[in-house]
Amino acid sequence: MSSAKPDASPPARRLPLHWLGIVPFAAFVTLFLILPTMKIVVGAFQTPDGSFTLDNIRGLFTPSILAAYWISIKISIASALLGCLIGFAMASAIVFGGLPKGIRGPLLTFSGVASNFAGVPLAFAFLATLGPVGILTVFLRSNFGFDLRMLGFNLLSFWGLTITYLFFQIPLMILIITPALDGLKREWREAAEILGATGPQYWRMVAFPILLPSLLGTLALLFANAFGAVATAIALTGSSLSIVPILLFAQIRGDVLGNPHLGYALAFGMIVVTGIANAIYIWLRARSERWLK
Amino acid sequence: MSFLSLTSLKKSFGPVQVVHDFNMDIEKGEFVSFLGPSGCGKTTVLRMIAGFETPTSGKIVINGRDQNSLKPNQRNIGMVFQAYALFPNMNVQDNVAFGLKVAGVDKSEIEARVKQMLGLIKLEHLADRFPYQLSGGQQQRVALARAIAVKPQVLLLDEPLSALDAKIRVSLREEIRQIQQQLGITTVFVTHDQEEALSISDRIVVMNAGRADQIGTPFEIYNTPSTRFVASFVGTLNIIEGKVTDPASGSVTIGNQQVALKDPIAGMKGGDSISLALRPEAGSIAEGAKGDTALAGEVVSTSFLGSVIRTRLRVGGDVISFDMFNNPGVTPPVSGDNVTLRFAAKDLLVIRE
Amino acid sequence: MKKIWAWGALLFSLLYFTLPLIGMTNFSLKMRRGEYSFDAYGKVFTDPRFQETFTYSVMQALFTIVFGVLLVVPTAYWVRLKLPRLRPVIEFITLLPLVIPAIVIVFGYIRLYNTSSWLPLTGTVTGTNILLMFGYATLALPYMYRAVDTGLRTIDVATLTEAAQSLGAGWATILAKIILPNVLVAVLSGAFLTFAIVIGEFTMAALLNRPAFGPYMQLLGANRAYEPAALAVIAFGITWGCLGLIQLVSRFQKSAPPKA
Numbered sequence: 001m002s003s004a005k006p007d008a009s010p011p012a013r014r015l016p017l018h019w020l021g022i023v024p025f026a027a028f029v030t031l032f033l034i035l036p037t038m039k040i041v042v043g044a045f046q047t048p049d050g051s052f053t054l055d056n057i058r059g060l061f062t063p064s065i066l067a068a069y070w071i072s073i074k075i076s077i078a079s080a081l082l083g084c085l086i087g088f089a090m091a092s093a094i095v096f097g098g099l100p101k102g103i104r105g106p107l108l109t110f111s112g113v114a115s116n117f118a119g120v121p122l123a124f125a126f127l128a129t130l131g132p133v134g135i136l137t138v139f140l141r142s143n144f145g146f147d148l149r150m151l152g153f154n155l156l157s158f159w160g161l162t163i164t165y166l167f168f169q170i171p172l173m174i175l176i177i178t179p180a181l182d183g184l185k186r187e188w189r190e191a192a193e194i195l196g197a198t199g200p201q202y203w204r205m206v207a208f209p210i211l212l213p214s215l216l217g218t219l220a221l222l223f224a225n226a227f228g229a230v231a232t233a234i235a236l237t238g239s240s241l242s243i244v245p246i247l248l249f250a251q252i253r254g255d256v257l258g259n260p261h262l263g264y265a266l267a268f269g270m271i272v273v274t275g276i277a278n279a280i281y282i283w284l285r286a287r288s289e290r291w292l293k
Numbered sequence: 294m295s296f297l298s299l300t301s302l303k304k305s306f307g308p309v310q311v312v313h314d315f316n317m318d319i320e321k322g323e324f325v326s327f328l329g330p331s332g333c334g335k336t337t338v339l340r341m342i343a344g345f346e347t348p349t350s351g352k353i354v355i356n357g358r359d360q361n362s363l364k365p366n367q368r369n370i371g372m373v374f375q376a377y378a379l380f381p382n383m384n385v386q387d388n389v390a391f392g393l394k395v396a397g398v399d400k401s402e403i404e405a406r407v408k409q410m411l412g413l414i415k416l417e418h419l420a421d422r423f424p425y426q427l428s429g430g431q432q433q434r435v436a437l438a439r440a441i442a443v444k445p446q447v448l449l450l451d452e453p454l455s456a457l458d459a460k461i462r463v464s465l466r467e468e469i470r471q472i473q474q475q476l477g478i479t480t481v482f483v484t485h486d487q488e489e490a491l492s493i494s495d496r497i498v499v500m501n502a503g504r505a506d507q508i509g510t511p512f513e514i515y516n517t518p519s520t521r522f523v524a525s526f527v528g529t530l531n532i533i534e535g536k537v538t539d540p541a542s543g544s545v546t547i548g549n550q551q552v553a554l555k556d557p558i559a560g561m562k563g564g565d566s567i568s569l570a571l572r573p574e575a576g577s578i579a580e581g582a583k584g585d586t587a588l589a590g591e592v593v594s595t596s597f598l599g600s601v602i603r604t605r606l607r608v609g610g611d612v613i614s615f616d617m618f619n620n621p622g623v624t625p626p627v628s629g630d631n632v633t634l635r636f637a638a639k640d641l642l643v644i645r646e
Numbered sequence: 647m648k649k650i651w652a653w654g655a656l657l658f659s660l661l662y663f664t665l666p667l668i669g670m671t672n673f674s675l676k677m678r679r680g681e682y683s684f685d686a687y688g689k690v691f692t693d694p695r696f697q698e699t700f701t702y703s704v705m706q707a708l709f710t711i712v713f714g715v716l717l718v719v720p721t722a723y724w725v726r727l728k729l730p731r732l733r734p735v736i737e738f739i740t741l742l743p744l745v746i747p748a749i750v751i752v753f754g755y756i757r758l759y760n761t762s763s764w765l766p767l768t769g770t771v772t773g774t775n776i777l778l779m780f781g782y783a784t785l786a787l788p789y790m791y792r793a794v795d796t797g798l799r800t801i802d803v804a805t806l807t808e809a810a811q812s813l814g815a816g817w818a819t820i821l822a823k824i825i826l827p828n829v830l831v832a833v834l835s836g837a838f839l840t841f842a843i844v845i846g847e848f849t850m851a852a853l854l855n856r857p858a859f860g861p862y863m864q865l866l867g868a869n870r871a872y873e874p875a876a877l878a879v880i881a882f883g884i885t886w887g888c889l890g891l892i893q894l895v896s897r898f899q900k901s902a903p904p905k906a
């Protein structure tokens with residue numbers, strides 16, 4: 001008998017309602033992440049009465065604003081690169097350096113703490129150390145006659161901020177790269193070695209290319225981390241050092257630039273810079289990661 | 294003078310000695326397997342040959358040259374690891390070319406050599422794939438090609454097949470053996486699978502707790518195990534405990550049955566305990582089976598393994614198993630049956646500890 | 647030779663990381679001329695503004711954590727269970743706050759939710775407080791989502807859900823009684839990290855004009871000498887405490903028998 005019974009027919013299709021489950025999340029990120037960002041982007045191209053203009057963007061190209069961007073970018077690149085480099089050295093010291101096993105745990109815990117110890121208190125800590133009456137400044141001056149000030153060192157400067165930012169950049173790098181170093185299999189090293197490779201050859205041809213995606217990702221993250229840092233800079237410098245986040249902060253507070261919509265453009269510029277940094281990262285990563293799924 | 298010789302090799306990790314006085318001479322072109330249970334020190338010996346571990350004492354000589362002062366990258370040894378250690382960031386070609394590249398070989402020569410190697414492992418068509426795009430068996434073949442591309446003096450393989458499934462394991466081990474013979478490359482192969490060792494080796498070293506218990510051809514190892522350990526680890530040899538009744542005539546009591554060995558038992562007296570070994574394929578319970586010796590027993594279980602039926606039989610205080618070929622015309626015994634196992638007296642071996 | 651550079655790196659980091667900590671501790675104890683004292687701490691703790699702002703930030707942190715958990719846990723669970731193909735998208739979105747500077751986001755809030763907009767959150771104190779809490783939830787999103795999602799990866803969401811459903815449990819029951827206890831350690835880790843972030847946050851609170859701990863610290867720093875160092879020590883202690891608690895709960899999970 002071949003005729004199907006009525007109840008053997010396929011069950012009625014249910015409407016796909018799965019997406020309802022993420023409506024709260026979607027609403028939240030739309031309202032408090034996407035829309036605010038869009039507002040800035042759109043505002044950067046609008047006159048106060050809402051028509052399209054490029055004047056705001058053009059307004060960014062004044063020497064003082066450009067200089068602010070430039071020093072921000074320099075500090076961010078320097079602290080990201082140095083953070084990567086030093087963090088990498090320390091992570092490899094932990095993983096391969098043959099240090100006592102007991103050091104690893106405390107060092108990683110400390111990295112977790114230090115990478116979150118940013119903002120206002122960090123500035124205080126550095127003022128107390130490298131500021132005009134900081135412990136190190138005083139120590140060097142009274143014991144070695146070594147005056148950091150006279151040598152041109154100032155916390156409220158490119159190097160001052162970079163050194164300060166490194167306090168959270170290095171630990172962040174350590175936290176991200178240590179698992180990646182752990183992921184380098186011993187067999188890879190041994191296979192390279194037994195095939196005749198020297199240590200540097202192994203690093204250049206095997207380990208480094210494998211680590212590159214994580215390195216690039218961390219670099220981009222550290223860059224954005226430094227570029228957006230407001231609190232440390234303000235607490236450290238008041239508003240005497242003109243970097244972009246401080247400028248924007250002052251503009252939002254009191255329209256120091258004398259043009260409300262220039263603030264949009266300034267913020268838009270920040271998005272563009274971190275956006276470019278991440279685009280470079282994604283592009284490089286795609287190139288360096290063909291061997292991954 | 295042998296090609297690779299290991300002399301009084303010892304290795305301790307801290308207070309624990311894992312390799313005790315290991316001696317072995319391997320001829321050029323020979324295929325030697327290290328066979329032993331997990332943790333017996335096979336890998337450690339292999340890693341000492343490769344230079345990854347420094348012997349606590351002893352000597353490793355390859356082709357007349359003492360290796361002790363050489364680093365791994367100076368030894369010109371090929372190695373294949375258990376977990377496919379292919380470089381994940383390089384495709385098949387680049388993996389195979391790696392050793393040649395670091396040696397500074399000409400580009401054109403590298404290309405030719407890589408092609409030849411890929412031909413050898415029959416993977417020319419996958420030259421551009423990355424390791425994650427290969428099956429386990431393919432990865433291990435690439436690892437083999439990478440190891441032999443540099444024309445190493447010695448090839449070391451550390452359980453290269455243990456992560457693969459049964460079918461590929463068999464076909465790949467034959468492929469390895471065939472390539473090894475074709476190139477005449479001196480090879481040390483580590484495994485804990487006795488069938489694997491027996492099927493592809495020129496000689497086998499059976500290792501037990503850091504010592505070489507017996508060294509011999511597969512035939513010798515299987516048929517005349519020299520220690521109880523070798524007997525039980527190689528082949529599924531049955532060990533039967535008995536008591537000597539009369540050493541001169543070779544008669545032994547097993548449970549309440551008497552059997553006579555082929556030869557007198559030297560160095561023992563009446564009443565001594567004795568261990569005997571019987572290979573599973575040496576006996577038969579068929580009607581009219583040949584054999585001058587018989588043991589009666591009760592069937593404990595039968596398992597059907599395809600071409601072979603394995604029956605476990607209680608004899609005295611021991612359970613022994615024996616195999617017979619499958620025969621659709623004969624019904625296998627079932628548990629509880631009382632049967633008589635017949636075999637030749639010469640197959641009952643005396644095992645000394 | 648290998649060890650030398652490793653020890654060198656360790657020594658350098660020891661110097662670099664302990665000096666500021668020593669510096670601030672030393673400074674915080676030097677308020678009284680010529681001797682060490684806890685005067686600066688006494689000043690800080692008795693300052694009513696300190697108590698006010700600290701309480702305010704703690705409350706903000708607690709609300710942010712509750713809101714974040716209620717938002718993230720069901721979402722991450724649902725995405726794993728029913729919308730696995732959306733995971734990369736969601737993950738990307740949750741990482742955005744690491745890339746878009748907080749100052750830009752809060753600037754957007756100010757312009758989007760001002761008194762003349764369709765949702766005038768900044769028009770009232772409560773509205774601004776809520777807006778700030780949402781801002782903190784946004785900042786904490788990358789950490790919270792990652793923690794919870796990693797926690798969910800270690801359990802078999804689908805099987806647990808089916809088992810619970812076959813016993814007649816509804817969604818709320820499944821989430822509260824099955825999923826949450828299983829990812830509790832991950833949620834707690836995310837919560838402590840959120841706390842550490844919120845408690846000292848400056849930019850958003852300052853620009854929304856809320857009396858939070860971060861702006862208070864900055865203000866004090868601009869006007870006083872020794873109290874800021876004491877505040878830095880306190881803030882460092884809080885951060886250490888939060889991270890220490892994360893370690894503690896994850897160790898607790900490792901030693902506790904896994905719950906089915």
Ligand SMILES: Nc1ncnc2c1ncn2[C@@H]1O[C@H](COP(=O)(O)OP(=O)(O)OP(=O)(O)O)[C@@H](O)[C@H]1O
Nearest residue numbers: 306311329330331332333334335336337338452485
């Ligand atoms: N680096 C090491 N430090 C301390 N002990 C070690 C080290 N390497 C190996 N051992 C110990 O030495 C013994 C022999 O190890 P080895 O790896 O040689 O065994 P194996 O025969 O290869 O075993 P398997 O079949 O499991 O691979 C083991 O008990 C192991 O625990």
Ligand SMILES: [Mg+2]
Nearest residue numbers: 335336337451
């Ligand atoms: Mg091994």
